Amino acid sequence: MPDHGPASLGKVAPAACGAWRLAALRMGVPLLAATALILAAWTAAGSAKAGFLFGVVLPYGSLALFLGGITWRVLYWARAPVPFAITTTCGQQVSLPWIRSSPLENPHTRWGVAGRVLLEMLAFRSLLRNVRHRWVADEGSPPRLVFRASLGLWVGAIVFHYSLLLVLLHHARFFLDPVFGWIEGISRLDSFFRVGSAAFFLSGIALTAAALYLLGRRVTDPWMRHLSLPSDYFPLYLLLGIALTGGMMHYSTRTDVPAVKAFCLGLAALHPGTLAGVGPLFHVHLALACVLLAYIPFSKLAHMAALPLSPTRNLPGAGRMIRHRNPWNRPVPVHTYGEYEDEYRDKMKAAGIPVERQAP
Amino acid sequence: MPFDPSPRDWLEPTTKFAAGRWSYSAKPKALNTLGFPNPRDWSPAEPDWKLPDNWKEIILQGLKERMGRFRSLRIFMDSCVRCGACADKCHYFIGTGDPKNMPVLRAELLRSVYRGEMTLAGRILGRLVGARRLTPEVLREWFYYFYQCTECRRCSVFCPFGIDQAEITMLGRELLNLLGLNINWVMDPAAKCFMTGNHLGITPHALKDNLEFFVDTIEEITGIRIDPPINKKGAQVLFVAPSGDLLAEPGIFTLMGYLLVLHQSGLDYTWSTYASEGGNFGMFASHDLMKSLNAKIYAEARRLGVKWILGGECGHMWRVAHQYMETMNGPADFLEEPVSPITGTRFENARTTRMVHIAEFTADLIHHGRLRLAPERNDGYRVTYHDSCNPARSMGLLEEPRYILGKTCRHFHEMPAETIREKTFCCGCGAGLGSEECMDLRMRGGIPRAEAVRAVREKHGVNLLSCICAIDRAVLPTLMERWVPDVGVAGLHELVGNALVLDGEKPRTTNLRGEPLGGGVA
Numbered sequence: 047m048p049d050h051g052p053a054s055l056g057k058v059a060p061a062a063c064g065a066w067r068l069a070a071l072r073m074g075v076p077l078l079a080a081t082a083l084i085l086a087a088w089t090a091a092g093s094a095k096a097g098f099l100f101g102v103v104l105p106y107g108s109l110a111l112f113l114g115g116i117t118w119r120v121l122y123w124a125r126a127p128v129p130f131a132i133t134t135t136c137g138q139q140v141s142l143p144w145i146r147s148s149p150l151e152n153p154h155t156r157w158g159v160a161g162r163v164l165l166e167m168l169a170f171r172s173l174l175r176n177v178r179h180r181w182v183a184d185e186g187s188p189p190r191l192v193f194r195a196s197l198g199l200w201v202g203a204i205v206f207h208y209s210l211l212l213v214l215l216h217h218a219r220f221f222l223d224p225v226f227g228w229i230e231g232i233s234r235l236d237s238f239f240r241v242g243s244a245a246f247f248l249s250g251i252a253l254t255a256a257a258l259y260l261l262g263r264r265v266t267d268p269w270m271r272h273l274s275l276p277s278d279y280f281p282l283y284l285l286l287g288i289a290l291t292g293g294m295m296h297y298s299t300r301t302d303v304p305a306v307k308a309f310c311l312g313l314a315a316l317h318p319g320t321l322a323g324v325g326p327l328f329h330v331h332l333a334l335a336c337v338l339l340a341y342i343p344f345s346k347l348a349h350m351a352a353l354p355l356s357p358t359r360n361l362p363g364a365g366r367m368i369r370h371r372n373p374w375n376r377p378v379p380v381h382t383y384g385e386y387e388d389e390y391r392d393k394m395k396a397a398g399i400p401v402e403r404q405a406p
Numbered sequence: 407m408p409f410d411p412s413p414r415d416w417l418e419p420t421t422k423f424a425a426g427r428w429s430y431s432a433k434p435k436a437l438n439t440l441g442f443p444n445p446r447d448w449s450p451a452e453p454d455w456k457l458p459d460n461w462k463e464i465i466l467q468g469l470k471e472r473m474g475r476f477r478s479l480r481i482f483m484d485s486c487v488r489c490g491a492c493a494d495k496c497h498y499f500i501g502t503g504d505p506k507n508m509p510v511l512r513a514e515l516l517r518s519v520y521r522g523e524m525t526l527a528g529r530i531l532g533r534l535v536g537a538r539r540l541t542p543e544v545l546r547e548w549f550y551y552f553y554q555c556t557e558c559r560r561c562s563v564f565c566p567f568g569i570d571q572a573e574i575t576m577l578g579r580e581l582l583n584l585l586g587l588n589i590n591w592v593m594d595p596a597a598k599c600f601m602t603g604n605h606l607g608i609t610p611h612a613l614k615d616n617l618e619f620f621v622d623t624i625e626e627i628t629g630i631r632i633d634p635p636i637n638k639k640g641a642q643v644l645f646v647a648p649s650g651d652l653l654a655e656p657g658i659f660t661l662m663g664y665l666l667v668l669h670q671s672g673l674d675y676t677w678s679t680y681a682s683e684g685g686n687f688g689m690f691a692s693h694d695l696m697k698s699l700n701a702k703i704y705a706e707a708r709r710l711g712v713k714w715i716l717g718g719e720c721g722h723m724w725r726v727a728h729q730y731m732e733t734m735n736g737p738a739d740f741l742e743e744p745v746s747p748i749t750g751t752r753f754e755n756a757r758t759t760r761m762v763h764i765a766e767f768t769a770d771l772i773h774h775g776r777l778r779l780a781p782e783r784n785d786g787y788r789v790t791y792h793d794s795c796n797p798a799r800s801m802g803l804l805e806e807p808r809y810i811l812g813k814t815c816r817h818f819h820e821m822p823a824e825t826i827r828e829k830t831f832c833c834g835c836g837a838g839l840g841s842e843e844c845m846d847l848r849m850r851g852g853i854p855r856a857e858a859v860r861a862v863r864e865k866h867g868v869n870l871l872s873c874i875c876a877i878d879r880a881v882l883p884t885l886m887e888r889w890v891p892d893v894g895v896a897g898l899h900e901l902v903g904n905a906l907v908l909d910g911e912k913p914r915t916t917n918l919r920g921e922p923l924g925g926g927v928a
């Protein structure tokens with residue numbers, strides 16, 4: 047039996063995690079790696095082979111790795127069967143007709159399941175539930191365990207992902223000619239404010255801020271610091287590097303936009319052009335983006351494809367209503383009723399319990 | 407001091423087991439009965455675990471096989487973003503402060519080995535990507551932490567990808583079982599269940615004796631003698647309860663409640679001595695053992711020729727019934743779609759598995775006015791309700807019990823919203839962690855639940871914690887005694903049994919516990 051009350055637990059728990067020296071190492075190594083990438087790209091930008099490297103190898107290579115990798119990853123997941131319907135039910139089941147069920151939290155139809163998965167994908171439904179525990183001590187009474195809604199991660203993740211989406215959409219400008227009207231429209235809304243002559247893209251700022259927030263909570267929260275790996279910091283550094291170089295090109299240094307556009311259109315048309323006259327900043331931007339793209343399928347960033355396949359979310363909760371088949375269902379040893387009765391027959395008869403056979 | 411004040415790199419295995427947080431090893435006898443590998447005398451506290459020489463090969467081969475059989479495992483191994491949303495959702499993390507009790511790190515214990523042994527990036531980059539090799543120390547750590555998870559699934563509610571540590575624990579324990587690394591509190595009941603039909607090893611004649619004792623008690627209280635049928639061929643319904651309710655307080659009062667409702671409803675039903683267990687400790691060892699123990703229920707339903715199955719109040723039993731049973735041992739085409747012969751209600755939601763929860767059955771009876779109730783008999787109780795993990799998060803049985811409580815008790819108060827329904831906190835003792843030797847773990851894991859009870863006791867004077875799980879009934883009294891004394895524990899059907907007015911019964915002077923009506927608790 048623990049001889050200290052629940053009170054003593056809370057105070058110690060958070061501080062117990064997240065030693066700084068180790069964490070610094072885990073943050074530092076991927077930072078070095080990202081810096082090395084930046085320097086390498088900067089240096090390579092001026093080399094003789096730059097055209098081939100940045101015009102062919104990086105963009106097509108990373109795209110191939112991304113497409114091939116993510117297809118392989120999804121197929122690898124999908125190839126394994128789902129033996130049981132292990133839905134996590136987060137609301138009332140469908141049962142008696144006068145009890146209202148939760149069609150989205152505990153769906154029992156295909157539409158309900160689709161709705162649930164969409165809510166998770168588009169609104170990060172489960173993150174929205176987040177609460178954190180705290181011990182609160184009032185004067186003179188023992189500390190109490192309380193829960194407080196904790197929406198920071200939800201807000202951070204929503205802003206992060208939607209601004210990422212917007213930023214990607216903006217980039218379609220470079221690959222399309224003419225640009226789709228709706229993309230122009232989004233860009234116009236996004237760049238409502240102006241800084242001098244440059245359009246001020248809210249999405250870019252939001253993406254940077256959200257990425258900094260996600261990085262910040264890994265660094266400052268003791269639990270997060272304790273559990274985070276170098277591979278958790280690395281993509282954030284890459285992304286911040288991309289956002290930073292993008293911002294620098296957009297707001298300060300002059301970048302030959304028509305040249306970049308010509309280059310991108312060439313890429314899209316499979317006629318790689320040249321980056322002659324485009325500064326090294328763009329080379330760095332491009333290289334980091336390509337590395338990130340190629341990195342997705344082989345890291346936790348593959349999460350982008352996991353949700354629709356996740357068996358706790360993409361199956362109906364009505365386990366007793368809908369038959370679920372296990373393709374590898376296999377025989378197991380059972381102790382049959384016959385064997386059981388053989389062992390207990392006399393006692394069963396003596397107790398007046400009916401038996402199948404009077405003797406073995 | 408309960409916490410390691412400077413936890414190291416979590417990739418370093420934790421091999422020191424804290425006192426009271428681990429369970430004794432399974433006895434060879436149980437493993438022999440079940441045909442499980444490596445039966446031997448050993449202790450987790452000893453340095454030598456008496457493993458086969460090729461233990462590493464066995465585990466890695468086992469992991470590979472399971473990666474091939476469970477999509478869940480593949481996805482859960484690959485897609486965690488370590489966002490930490492699940493971190494403090496685990497009662498064991500809240501109660502112990504041990505970082506490896508954060509669900510995300512519990513999963514990483516396996517994930518790191520998967521990366522280190524089975525992925526290219528992991529083999530090359532090692533610790534940079536959180537990869538490590540499988541060593542004897544890692545194995546010790548698996549044992550320690552996979553037996554500090556009650557498979558309650560609370561973490562999975564909060565995870566943006568639905569990553570379910572319960573699934574990882576189940577498969578992790580399956581791997582440990584390949585080497586004979588199991589605990590007695592799981593394997594001994596499982597072996598008994600295999601042989602006798604129930605976890606407690608109650609023999610057929612003893613089962614009958616127990617039921618007769620309850621019948622006598624009911625007669626004393628109500629003046630009515632009821633006659634529960636046993637192994638009756640041709641009954642319409644097979645009734646299966648968790649065997650815990652047959653043996654110990656307060657479960658036995660719940661069982662008397664079942665008897666009263668079943669009697670008064672006039673349902674043509676039968677108990678079975680062979681399928682005398684709804685619970686399934688096989689689930690805490692391997693999917694195969696789960697199937698093996700569960701098979702008895704359909705087999706017995708077929709032998710007795712019943713139309714459908716009714717199940718008592720048990721937590722993990724209902725996870726099995728709702729999410730595994732029909733897939734494993736179905737199709738249940740020899741049964742009929744369940745219809746209540748009393749109300750005519752068709753239990754659509756059980757039309758394939760053909761097993762109905764007694765809370766559904768009773769709620770339907772009450773809704774149709776088929777039970778006369780005197781809720782004032784429960785006036786001595788100020789009641790709150792603990793959603794048992796599995797009916798809440800693996801089924802969604804949330805409103806039925808509340809409806810019944812509303813009709814059978816006049817003083818009902820909910821615990822704080824973050825601790826009930828799908829967010830309910832575990833009793834801290836499920837999945838085989840209810841032994842005496844892991845008491846420290848149990849009392850710590852139960853803290854969030856106990857704190858929520860304390861809140862309603864202080865605010866509303868709650869003195870009774872109701873629940874629909876036999877493990878709850880076995881362990882919550884100890885938990886209450888430790889953290890919130892003066893709060894009793896009761897199954898839902900105990901309260902129904904108190905309130906139910908049987909035809910022709912004499913005026914009652916006591917509740918099912920033999921306490922004067924309207925009196926206090928516990």
Ligand code: HEM
Pocket residue numbers: 166167168170203207260277278279281282285347349350351353487488489566567
């Ligand atoms: C489908 C639904 C999705 C959900 C629920 C989701 C959720 C999350 C969460 C919870 C994080 C963790 C933030 C953190 O603490 O670091 C994250 C990070 C991230 N996600 Fe997603 N995501 C989804 C789709 C996507 C997609 C489609 C992309 C496309 C590229 C993406 C790219 C990223 C990136 C780059 C990060 C930052 C990585 C990091 O923090 O290390 N996600 N996502």
Ligand code: SF4
Pocket residue numbers: 485486487488489490491492493509510564565566567568569
């Ligand atoms: S909530 Fe899910 S994704 Fe986030 S750390 Fe936990 S298991 Fe990983």
Ligand code: SF4
Pocket residue numbers: 495496497498507508509512554555556557558559560561562571572575832
């Ligand atoms: S299933 Fe329950 S006990 Fe296991 S890690 Fe998740 S919250 Fe903790």
